Amino acid sequence: MSILKVAKRATGALLAAGLITGAAQASDKKDIVLGGSIPLTGVFAFAGVGIHAGITDSVKIINDAGGIEGHKLVYVPEDTAYKVDASVAAYNKITSQHDVNLYYGDSTAFSKTISPELDRSGKTLMTGASFASELNDPEKYPNIFIPGPTYVDMVGILMKHIANEKPGAKVGLVHSETEFGRDPVEGAKATAKELGLDLNLVISTAPGGVDVSTEVLKMRRARPDYVIFHGYVLSPIPEFIGQARSMGLDTKFMGTFWSMDNQMVGKMGEIADGFMGVMPYNYYYTEAENAPMLEKIRSMRDTYQSNAYMQGFFSTIMMAEAARNVIKAGKELNGPNLHEGLEAIKDFDTGGLMGIPVTVKGNSVPIGRVYQYDLSKKQMVPSSDWIRLD
Amino acid sequence: MQMSQVSEQEVSPTLHTEGREILGVQGLSLAFGGVKALSHVSFSVKEGSITSVIGPNGAGKTSLFNSISGFYTPNEGTVKFLGQTMNNVPAPDRAELGMARTFQNIALFKGMTVLDNIKLGRHAHMKTNPLDALLYFGRARREEAELRKEVEEKIIDFLEIDHIRNQSVAALSYGLQKRVELARALAMKPKILLLDEPVAGMNREETEDMARFILDVKEEWGVTVLMVEHDMGLVMDLSDHVVCINFGQVITEGLPHEVQSHPDVISAYLGSGDVAALRKKFKEGK
C-alpha cells in the first residue's frame, strides 16, 4: 500500500472521528482545536477512558454555553496506548490536520519530548496527565500546564497534613520504579526535613513486581507512622496494607492522585478503611454548595465518574479559560499568549470542581485536599480542609 | 563392470610410492567417554597419490577423517600435514593450509545456490573485509569477479555442472549434490582432498563420472586424494595405496591387491557380517 493512500485513508478516519465529537456546526468564528494524545488503551486505559469522557463532557458544556467567546471548541483525540512514540505520532497527525492551540498529553515523557516542538511552533499550550514537578518550570517548559499540584506538591500536602496530625512522625515513601514514580523522591526528602518529619523509609518497587513481602519486612522494621504510596493505580498497595495489618502495624497509608480513584480504592476491600490520600478535585459524588458544575456532571452521567474524569474535565475548563483570557485581551491565540492567559487566571471559580477558587502558580495549581476512605459509606471523605501550598 | 574396463584400459593407476609424505598420521587415538573410536592409528599419504581408507561400518573411518580435518581433537598422537604438526591448528587454519574435504552425508548449504556453495570454498583465501563487503567496491568487487571467473572456467566446466549453477542445492539429485561438494572442495585450493564416501548412494553412471573426476583431480590438478569408500571396485581401481582399519585400528595397509587378499581384511568384514557381499564385490571387481 502506498503511503499516499494511507494518508488519504487516515484523513478519512479522522473525519469519521471528528463526527463523533460533533465537529460540524456552522459558526462564523474560527474553531479552537483541543488535540489529545489519550491513552484509551493499554496499561493506563482506565485513566484514559475517564480523561476522554471528562474532556468530551466539558467541551460539550462549554460549547452549549456559547463556546469560548463565541469560538467553538473542538476536541480531536487520538489513542496512544500510553506509548511515547504513539503519542508523538498522534500529535503529528492531529497538528498536520488541524490548527491546534490546545493539547492534552498523556505522559511525562511525552510532555518532555514534545516540549521543544511546542516552543518551536509557538502555537500551542499543553496540559496532560502528568503532574511531574520537573515540568513545573515556566522557564524551561513555557508551554505546559499542570492541572493541579505537582507530585512533589502532593507529597508536600500529605506531609503537611501528617505534621499537623502528629509532629515528628516517622514517614515512609513507597514509589514505583518509573519516571513519574521517582519524581517526588528528592522533593519529599527536603519537605520532610523542613516539616521536622522523619522520612526513615524509601522503597522503590519494580514495575509489574508481584511479591512485596520483603518490602513489607522492611516496613516492619522501620515502623513508620505513615506510608505514602506514589506511582501506583492499585497493585501493590492492597498487598502492603494487608500484610502490614496482619503483622499488627497500625501505620496509616496514603496515596497520591492516581491512586485516589474511589472505585479503585474500593477494590481493596476491607483494608481500604482509613486509606488516605491527596486529591485536587472534588469527587463525583461530593455534595457542596455552589457547585453547579458537579450538578451538571451528575445530570449528564448518572453513574460514578473516576478521578481521571475530573482531571480531564478540569484540564479542559482551565485551558478554555486561558484561551478566553487571550481572546478577551484581543490577542492572537498562540503559545506565549495562551500562557499569559493561563497565568492571568486568578481566583477562578470552577463551579465546584475544586473546592476553592483557583489561581495558577508557575505552571501548576498547588491546591489539594486530604481524603480518607470510609468503609461504611464506601466513599472517600474529606479529612482536611483545602490546602494551598505557597 | 564397465567401470573396471574403463580404468584398466585408459587410466591404469600410477604408483607414487617414492613420493614425499604430504599427510602423516602417527599413533592417533580418540575416545568418546569410554568408547574408543581410534587407537594408535598410523599411516602416511604420499603426495600425488590416491589413498583409500576401508573398513567395515563403524570401524572409525569418519572419526579418522574428523580428527584429520580438525573437528575432533585426538586424545593421543599427531597429524602431520606438509611436515607441520596439526595438533594445535584449528580446523579453519587446516583448511587454509590446503586441506579440503567432502562429507559422508553431504554438507552443502541449503540456503545458497550451487555457485555460492562453490564460491564459499574459497573463503579462507580471500581478503575482503567487512567494510569492503558493505561498500562492494575496490577489493571486494575485484576479488569476487576473479573468483567467479575461476570457478566458472576451471571448476564448473570441469565438473560439468554449468546447467545447475544458479539452482538452489536443495533441489538437486544426490549425485549432483556430491559433485557440487567436490566442486566446493576444489575451490578451496586443496593440496589434499579428503573424500568421505564420494560415490555412496550413487547409480552406476554417476559413480563412473565421479571416478573420472577423482582421477582427473589427481592427474590434472595434481591434488593428493585421501578417501573413505565402501565401493571396493572404485577403491581397487583408483587407489595407489589402501589402508584398512577395524575397531579403530589399522589392520593392514599396502597396494590394493595386497590388501584385497589379506586375511585380516577378509575377517574384518566377516566379523561385521559383510563377508558374502565383500567376496561378491571382489569377484565381480565391483
Next chain:
Amino acid sequence: MDWLFFSEIGLAGLGSGGLYALTGLALVLIYKATRVVNMAIGEILMLGAYVFMGFSAGLALPIWASIILAILVTGLVGGVVERAIIRPMLGESAISIFMITIGLGSVLIGVVEIIWGANPQRLIEFMPKDPIFILDAYLSPKVGYAFLIAAIVVGLFLIIFRTWRGGVALRATAGDQAAAYSMGINVPKVFSSVWVLTSMIAAGAGILVGSIGGISPDMGVYGLSVLVVVIVGGLDSLLGALIAGILVGLIETYAGAYLGGEFKMLATFMLLVVVLVIRPYGLFGTHEIERL
C-alpha cells in the same frame, strides 16, 4: 547485621522460589517431552489467574470450584493450543517454535484484555490471614501457604511422573520421540497431554501468584524469571528447575531487599549470565554432542 531480617528475607525468597520451581517444572516438562521452550508460560499463568477471577468474582462460584474450573479451562486451552499451532510446527526449527510461542503469548494478552480489560485486578482472598512465625521470623501467610501448595504439587507430580504409566510414556518420549513411537507409545497424545498438564500447572501457579500480588495482563513478565530458572537449572532437568527455582527466588529477594527493587531483575539475569559462562547448558542440563 540484622540476622532476623536476613532470615525473614530468606523465608520470603524461599516462598517465591517455590512458585518459580513449580512454574519452572512446567516449562522443563514441555521441553523434555516436545523440545519446545514455551515462552508463553507466563501468559498461560496469567490466563489461569484471570479465569479463576472470572469464576470466583464474575460468576461468584465457590473458591474451590473456581480453582478446579480455572485449572481445567486453562488445561483445555493448552490442549487446543497444542493442536492448533504447535503440532503443525513439528519438525520445524526450535527457533520457529520458540517464536510461535512468543506470538501465542501476545495473543493471550490481547484476549484477556478484551474479556477482562487492561486494569490491574485483585483476586478474592482465600488463604488464611494469620501471620506465620517460624521461630521469631515472620512469613507472609500468603507466601507461606503458596509455598506449601507449590511444594505439595511438585511432590505429587514427581511421584506421578516416576510411577504412573502415562509418566513412563512421557519419559520415553522425552528420551527419543522416534523410538517411543515405534514402541507403540502414542506420541501425539503424549504431546497433547503434556501441554494440557503443564497449562494446568501454570494455571495453578497463576492463581497462587495472583493471590499474592494481584493480577494484570502484563503479569506474564513473570515468565521471564521462570525462563531464567530453567536455563540456570538446565532446560531438560526437573531437579535443575527445582533447585534453580529456589535459587532464583532467594537471589531475587535478597537483591530486592538489600539493594532495592530495581535490582531484582538485574540480579536474576546476572545469575543467568554467570551460569551461561560457567556451565553453558545449565547447572544440571545435558550438553548435546554435536555431530558432523
Next chain:
Amino acid sequence: MRIGTVKESYIADAALFDTKVQRGWMFALLAGLLLLPFFTGQYASYLVCLVLINIVSTAGLNILTGFTGLVSLGQAAFMGVGAYTVALMEIKLGTPFLLNLLVAGGLAAVIGIVVGLPSLRVKGLYLAIATIAASVILHFVFANWTSVTGGVSGLSMPPASLFGFEFIQPDQVYWIIMPITVIMLFGAANLFRTRIGRAFIAIRDRDISAEVLGIRLLRYKLLSFAISSFYAGVAGGLWAYFFRVVTPESFPLTMSIFFLAAIIVGGMGSILGSVLGAVFMTMVPEVLKMMVGVLSPIWPDAVAVMSPVRIIVFGGLIIIFLIFEPDGLAEIWRNIRRFFHLWPFKT
C-alpha cells in the same frame, strides 16, 4: 513476459539488479523516495520516517538471525545504545550528526560483540535468552546510570543540524533518515555478494561443517553480531534524532520482539524481506487505527478494543506466517513475480 536474459560478463551477472526492468523499478523507487515529502503531510512523513528507521534495524537483525541463524532479543537494547550515544554526543559535544551516528553504530557494535561472546559456546535458545539478559542489563544501565543517562527521565536533545539548518519536523528529518536507510540497505545487499555474507549463511545452515571449510566460527559469529548491532545502533541514533528524547522505556523488550516478528513476517534471510516486514509490521497498527476510526460512528466502543486487537493481530501474524508462509512476504512477492514473468504461458 520476459524471456531469458543474456549477460556479457560475470560482473553483470553478479549485479544486484540484473535486468533493465529491475533497474528501472529501482530508479523509480529512488525517485519516489526523493519526491515523497513534497506530496505528504507531516503525519505521513512521520510514518515514513518510522518505517525507515524500523527497516534499518530489521535489516540488521535479519543479518544476524535470518542470515547467520543466531536469534537475538537484544535488538531494541542495541538501538538504545545508539540512541543514548547520539543524544550524549549531541548534548555534550555538539559534533556533526553523521559522526554521531557512526559512533553510535560503532559503540553498539562493540557491545554487540560482547553480547555475542557466548555464541560460541551456547546456541539457539540459550543464546536467545542470553540476549534477553543483555537487554535487561542494558536497560538497568540506562535507567540507573543517572549521571550520564539522566536516569528514568532520560535525555532531551537538540535536533540534528547541518550548516545551521535544523532538522526538526518529520519531513525534515526524513532527509537524514532516508539516504542513510538506502545506503545501509545497499550495504546489507552487498554483504551477501561477498565471502562474508556466504560465511554467515554457511554458519546458519551447518556451522560445524562451515568450520572445516575454513570459516572461523567465533570470528564470523561475532562479526555478524557486530554488523547487526551496528545497524541497530544507527537505527537507534536516527530514532533519537527523530524523537529527540531518549528514555529507558523507549526501547523495551517488546520492541526487540517486534523486530523478530518483522523478519519472520517479511522473510528470514532476505533483504527484501526486511523491508517488507518492517513496512508491514509498522503499518498494521495504523491500518487498525483507521478501521477503528471508520467503525467508531457505528460502534463507539471500537477504540476500547483497539489495543487488545492490536496485540492479538501482532501475535497472530507471527503464528500465521510461521505456520503458513515461513519464508514470509518476500516469498509471496517472489511468487507473484514468477507468476507475472511466465504469464500467460504458465500459471
